[in-house]
Amino acid sequence: MRKNKIMIIDDEYGAVNLLKHRLESEGYQVLALSEAKGVISELHRFVPDLIILDLLMPEYGGLDVCEMLNKDPVGLNTPVIVVSGLNNDVDKKKAYGLGVGEYFVKPVDIDVLLMAIKKHIKNKCNASGN
Secondary structure (H helix, E strand, O other): OOOOEEEEEOOOHHHHHHHHHHHHHOOOEEEEEOOOOOHHHHHHHHOOOEEEEOOOOOOOOHHHHHHHHHOOHHHHOOOEEEEEOOOOHHHHHHHHHOOOOEEEEOOOOHHHHHHHHHHHHHHHHHHHOO
């Protein structure tokens, strides 16, 4: 059986490493990127079932990434969950307006995040008929 793939885009190495190991222990294949530069080429190479995205990163922020994903056929069909230190309504509204499925504020409860991941991957599979 094929492992579901998750792409993490976040520049906080320690937190990403912990999340990556937990997701792998749950049976996911994980690609972690520490910056958003080149995200579209990595998206096409890896073809994730879901993206976990931070908003505060150097060069390209998470909202920039959402805009790039929305202009790409693979990105447009990939659910995005934001996990960010930003906890204000303006950023949340912008993120949801760009198609983000869920928005969590760091630190996030990993079990709650896992439930959201499973829900969005299941919804994506149901929508595509898989």
